[in-house]
Amino acid sequence: MANLKKIAVLTSGGDAPGMNACVRAVVRSAINNGLSVNGIYRGYQGMIEGDFIQCEKHTVSNILHRGGTFLKTARSDDFRTKEGRQKAYEQLQANEVDALVVIGGDGSFTGAAILHDEFGIPVMGCPGTIDNDLFGTDFTIGYDTAVNTVVDAVDRIRDTAESHNRLFFVEVMGRDAGLIALRSGIASGAEAVLIPETVTYIDELIETLHTGYLQHKTSAIIIVAEGDDEGGAYEIAEKVGKKFNSYETKVTVLGHIQRGGRPSAYDRVMASRMGNRAVEALLRGETNKMVGIQRNELVLVPFEKAIKHHKQINQELLNLVEILS
Ligand code: ATP
Numbered sequence: 146m147a148n149l150k151k152i153a154v155l156t157s158g159g160d161a162p163g164m165n166a167c168v169r170a171v172v173r174s175a176i177n178n179g180l181s182v183n184g185i186y187r188g189y190q191g192m193i194e195g196d197f198i199q200c201e202k203h204t205v206s207n208i209l210h211r212g213g214t215f216l217k218t219a220r221s222d223d224f225r226t227k228e229g230r231q232k233a234y235e236q237l238q239a240n241e242v243d244a245l246v247v248i249g250g251d252g253s254f255t256g257a258a259i260l261h262d263e264f265g266i267p268v269m270g271c272p273g274t275i276d277n278d279l280f281g282t283d284f285t286i287g288y289d290t291a292v293n294t295v296v297d298a299v300d301r302i303r304d305t306a307e308s309h310n311r312l313f314f315v316e317v318m319g320r321d322a323g324l325i326a327l328r329s330g331i332a333s334g335a336e337a338v339l340i341p342e343t344v345t346y347i348d349e350l351i352e353t354l355h356t357g358y359l360q361h362k363t364s365a366i367i368i369v370a371e372g373d374d375e376g377g378a379y380e381i382a383e384k385v386g387k388k389f390n391s392y393e394t395k396v397t398v399l400g401h402i403q404r405g406g407r408p409s410a411y412d413r414v415m416a417s418r419m420g421n422r423a424v425e426a427l428l429r430g431e432t433n434k435m436v437g438i439q440r441n442e443l444v445l446v447p448f449e450k451a452i453k454h455h456k457q458i459n460q461e462l463l464n465l466v467e468i469l470s
Contacts, residue, residue: 149267161286211407244268246268248286254448276318279456289409295333312364313397314369316371318403321341327466338463419436
């Protein structure tokens, strides 16, 4: 067992629904284990500036069901410098923090790993990003909620598409990963899903649409991941429109509505489990690892692996889009 008296928790990078559930779990699990807990506002920037609060059980009351992160989040350029991290470490020392839980994405874990290497402070990560683009975990906190938000939006769009015989291109988030697009595409019955992990062929897409049209499909929905190699939804719609105009074409970019909102039950439960496991792992003397979930079991994945390796896209799901289109 590690000799810890106080830990701190922060959220960093893009916000994701379920981060609050994870913070709550870290705080209450720590208190349950006799530890004192600090929350750090605004990620690494708040750490550098000494923006710490003492957390009690009630500090994290009524946040489980809220999107975003009550600790706020930030991107900190200062933390990328040695001087910045030195200041951050001095603040941790001044507040007598013995170990740290970082809830964020691969950038946040890179920062945590560097802090650990430079100053030896134990660090544990919980994957918080809607993109689900971290290796070593089947799901990240916020992904399930974001997918549900997309599916809800696409269901509404389909009503209009169907009523007007339209072709809709719906652009979803994910940066250079197509995981939100793929899962929401299957759940919403999209005619095609365009993702950066596979090469998009406009002619093939047109053929799919044309076949559907000949088979009396009166509308079509194409989900476009924002990082697709052929461009965003507007660009792709234009390229398709030059050769195929059997339907009236519309484009919807879902944007930031995908980030917010109440976390799904799945995200709340998973985030709670991960937060609790992060505290337990630190108490066992583990460090420099991310809590992941694989086949519904919690696992510890070294930061190095989570950061450097690339998550593979699920071929079965890819095939399913084509089969069911
Ligand atoms: P998201 O997936 O939502 O973007 P993220 O954690 O990957 O989350 P980043 O903006 O990449 O988000 O990183 C968050 C913060 O982590 C950065 O603003 C910076 O303070 C710190 N960080 C990232 N990379 C490094 C690095 N190489 N060295 C030190 N700190 C870093």
